[in-house]
Amino acid sequence: MVADLSDLARSQRLVVKVGSSLLVEHGEARADWLKSLAQDLAQLRAKGTKVIVVSSGAIALGAARLGFEKGGRGSLSDAQASASVGQIALAGLWSQALGDVGLTAAQILLSLDDLEDRARYLNASATLGRLLDAGAVPVVNENDSVATEEIRFGDNDRLAARVAQAAGADAVLLLSDVDGLFTADPAAPDSELVGRIEGITPEVLAMASAASSSGLGSGGMVSKLQAAQIAERAGIALAIINGTHEAPIARALDTGVGTVFVPQRSDGARKAWLGGRLAxxxxxxxxxxxxxxxxxxxxxxxxxxxxxxxxxxxxxxxxxxxxxxxxxxxxxxxxxxxxxxxxxxxxxxxxxxxxxxxxxxxxxxxxxxxxx
Incomplete structure (x- = not known):
């Protein structure tokens, strides 16, 4: 059972979510940072943890190449076109970064319906399991090139929790631009980091800020708590750490700085799937x-x-x-x-x-x- 950050290194299967603002800066990948993260993932793999990456960044990368304003999010068609161009670039980045540390990347693009429909969910589960057993690192993203406002996850935090369910993961690790969940806005002088959450209550939900400081992503602390709710119904722990530093996972494991949501229930496989459905x-x-x-x-x-x-x-x-x-x-x-x-x-x-x-x-x- 994952009860604190140090337990993440002992997970059998771990889903790591990377946001746009961490991976992309001024339309270009943060190459040195990505290299350090790949080394983190290789260290986890060397200790026996099978890793899945849920990575944002396709829209931001594609928008820069196409010259679209507002990071490609000015309209649905801009976002879809940006994703089409950016997904190729994103897959190449991960293939190179993971290959440099001896890992094989595999790309999976998912739509909301792929995990809402039971048969397609089981198919995704089987694919993830086979890739992990073969030693690959699945790199998952929402298929934004065809997604619409009505049929999309809307943020990769919840996608990461759903992927964790499908993969039978022990934990989800969300890399954020803050240290974790704070009692109020992290910028407020009296705000304090909460290290451990034993079940999400209305009081916990009230701590969240919807702001996403980068302007690149679609998530925020609200979406991270929604992801934690999905995860905890399936008995999956979820942690939030600061991903802005180089080697962010190793740093969080060393310092213990972050927030861990400890699941309070463990529904059966079908009910966990049902409780995680979003539409x-x-x-x-x-x-x-x-x-x-x-x-x-x-x-x-x-x-x-x-x-x-x-x-x-x-x-x-x-x-x-x-x-x-x-x-x-x-x-x-x-x-x-x-x-x-x-x-x-x-x-x-x-x-x-x-x-x-x-x-x-x-x-x-x-x-x-x-x-x-």
């Missing part, structure tokens, strides 16, 4: 009594639903929220949205006449639902 097709609003029953392990029944939004089909992922809008669970619907709308608030005995057939056991069965 619900609709929302079911439930009353207080129903919310309490769900917390106790019950299935979601139509009688406890007070509202529906979105258009979804049977088998689609839907969110479950309280009357105040707080998201408490998500799961796979047993009915489409129009059928749900017809039976909400109805007891089982009244549903058959409305539906024209015997009702199913639940709107969302507890076996196909995960609490958040």
């Amino acid at each position: 619900p097709q609709g929302t079911l609003r439930v009353d207080a009594g129903c919310a309490q029953a769900l917390q106790g392990g019950a299935s979601l029944l139509a009688a406890g639903i007070v509202g529906i939004s979105g258009a979804f089909r049977r088998g689609d992922l839907v969110s479950i929220v309280t009357v105040s809008g707080r998201k408490i669970a998500q799961g796979l619907a047993e009915y489409d949205s129009s059928e749900c709308q017809a039976i909400i608030g109805k007891r089982e005995g009244d549903q058959a006449a409305i539906l024209g057939y015997a009702p199913r056991a639940a709107v969302i069965h507890r076996d196909h639902m995960v609490m958040l």
